[in-house]
Amino acid sequence: MPPKKITPPLMDETIRSLLEKSANLNRCVLCGKCASVCLSFKHFKSEVFSPRGRMALFQSYSSGNLEPGEKFASSIMNCFACGACESVCPTPARPRLAGLLMRSAPPLSQHLAKLQKSLKAGNFPVGFFKAAGLKLSPAAASFIQPLAPLKHAEGILYFAGCLSDSFMPESIRAAWNLIQQFGYNPQLSSGVVCCGAPYLFAGLLADFCRIALANIKEFEKARPKTILCGCPSCAAVFKSYPDFFEKNSKEGKAALRLASRIAVFPDWLEKALPSKKALLSLENLNVIYDEPCSLKYGVCATKSPSRILKSLPSLHVEKWREDDCTPGLPLFLYGKSNNPIAQIQNAKLAQLKEKAVDVIVAEDSFSRAWWRIELMKRPSIKSRVSSLAELMMSCF
Numbered sequence: 574m575p576p577k578k579i580t581p582p583l584m585d586e587t588i589r590s591l592l593e594k595s596a597n598l599n600r601c602v603l604c605g606k607c608a609s610v611c612l613s614f615k616h617f618k619s620e621v622f623s624p625r626g627r628m629a630l631f632q633s634y635s636s637g638n639l640e641p642g643e644k645f646a647s648s649i650m651n652c653f654a655c656g657a658c659e660s661v662c663p664t665p666a667r668p669r670l671a672g673l674l675m676r677s678a679p680p681l682s683q684h685l686a687k688l689q690k691s692l693k694a695g696n697f698p699v700g701f702f703k704a705a706g707l708k709l710s711p712a713a714a715s716f717i718q719p720l721a722p723l724k725h726a727e728g729i730l731y732f733a734g735c736l737s738d739s740f741m742p743e744s745i746r747a748a749w750n751l752i753q754q755f756g757y758n759p760q761l762s763s764g765v766v767c768c769g770a771p772y773l774f775a776g777l778l779a780d781f782c783r784i785a786l787a788n789i790k791e792f793e794k795a796r797p798k799t800i801l802c803g804c805p806s807c808a809a810v811f812k813s814y815p816d817f818f819e820k821n822s823k824e825g826k827a828a829l830r831l832a833s834r835i836a837v838f839p840d841w842l843e844k845a846l847p848s849k850k851a852l853l854s855l856e857n858l859n860v861i862y863d864e865p866c867s868l869k870y871g872v873c874a875t876k877s878p879s880r881i882l883k884s885l886p887s888l889h890v891e892k893w894r895e896d897d898c899t900p901g902l903p904l905f906l907y908g909k910s911n912n913p914i915a916q917i918q919n920a921k922l923a924q925l926k927e928k929a930v931d932v933i934v935a936e937d938s939f940s941r942a943w944w945r946i947e948l949m950k951r952p953s954i955k956s957r958v959s960s961l962a963e964l965m966m967s968c969f
């Protein structure tokens with residue numbers, strides 16, 4: 574008897590269409606080239622946790638040949654959205670994007686219900702970080718004054734991100750001062766506070782798109798030449814807005830315009846730095862650069878932070894023994910002690926106890942927040958956590 578066809582339960586047409594047109598689900602030829610770079614597969618050693626396994630599951634699910642169960646949900650939840658798979662895929666298939674879209678499909682709703690409720694009630698990420706011990710600070714807009722409107726299209730608009738804005742404004746102040754040191758007159762993105770990433774990761778696609786549209790509108794009003802993002806994860810999310818709208822629609826075109834203006838702060842800094850390097854007075858410091866996946870792969874991949882740090886002679890820049898990535902946002906969403914990310918982080922914490930590290934440089938704001946929380950719990954570890962801008966400003 575032929576296997577019974579299952580109608581995918583209420584798979585939203587938007588998700589189906591994005592899976593086909595943006596994530597190119599059916600272009601995956603299941604060659605498996607992506608498996609060797611997938612951290613999730615490396616940890617679980619099982620095909621369903623590989624990008625190919627995920628694409629095969631999504632193809633079966635969307636064509637009605639699979640009834641999703643626990644393993645299906647776990648496979649989606651344990652994708653770190655790093656994008657390594659997409660960087661090696663020989664076809665236009667996008668396993669990372671497909672996984673993010675599948676978070677908003679019905680099989681995942683029960684797994685993400687608590688987080689979704691919390692987000693809708695406005696408790697995440699602010700409530701979460703408050704509960705974890707980070708101190709809520711006055712928003713950056715309140716201490717960076719005056720906030721004159723952009724005068725011309727040559728301006729730099731600095732996007733702080735909700736997490737830095739609420740809890741780590743010192744990183745915004747440092748970036749702000751640094752940009753001014755280089756002779757620019759930046760503006761702050763006071764009208765846009767969140768890129769929408771927490772909503773996308775929590776499976777709230779409609780809310781994410783609503784936030785994206787509001788942000789596109791705000792940025793269109795300001796029309797800066799460059800939107801500098803302090804957090805590379807936010808930059809990657811802004812750059813991915815075109816994936817969520819029809820290419821030829823008004824929204825799709827505006828999303829593309831916005832994406833073309835996005836720049837990651839360390840890339841900008843690396844270009845501007847040579848003219849000011851002589852002014853830096855550096856202490857001898859042992860530094861570890863914690864590189865998140867969001868800076869290793871994908872649309873905002875950059876080696877600028879590590880090149881900048883290595884070019885500063887008084888800094889001794891170390892590497893972790895295991896150079897696995899430290900995903901920022903997924904770390905907070907999984908919350909299980911046995912997940913692969915927690916294991917990587919615990920290994921890094923163990924190494925910190927052995928080394929004399931003065932500063933951990935973390936550019937991704939979620940990674941930086943995680944380090945701050947963990948080091949608060951471990952007063953015996955004397956390392957301090959800093960953004961690149963904070964470290965650089967302390968040298969001027």
Ligand code: SF4
Nearest residue numbers: 601602604605607662
């Ligand atoms: S996602 Fe790309 S690399 Fe991975 S199995 Fe599919 S076609 Fe091959």
Ligand code: SF4
Nearest residue numbers: 611652653655656658
């Ligand atoms: S995005 Fe990263 S974790 Fe997810 S399937 Fe691709 S390589 Fe694996």
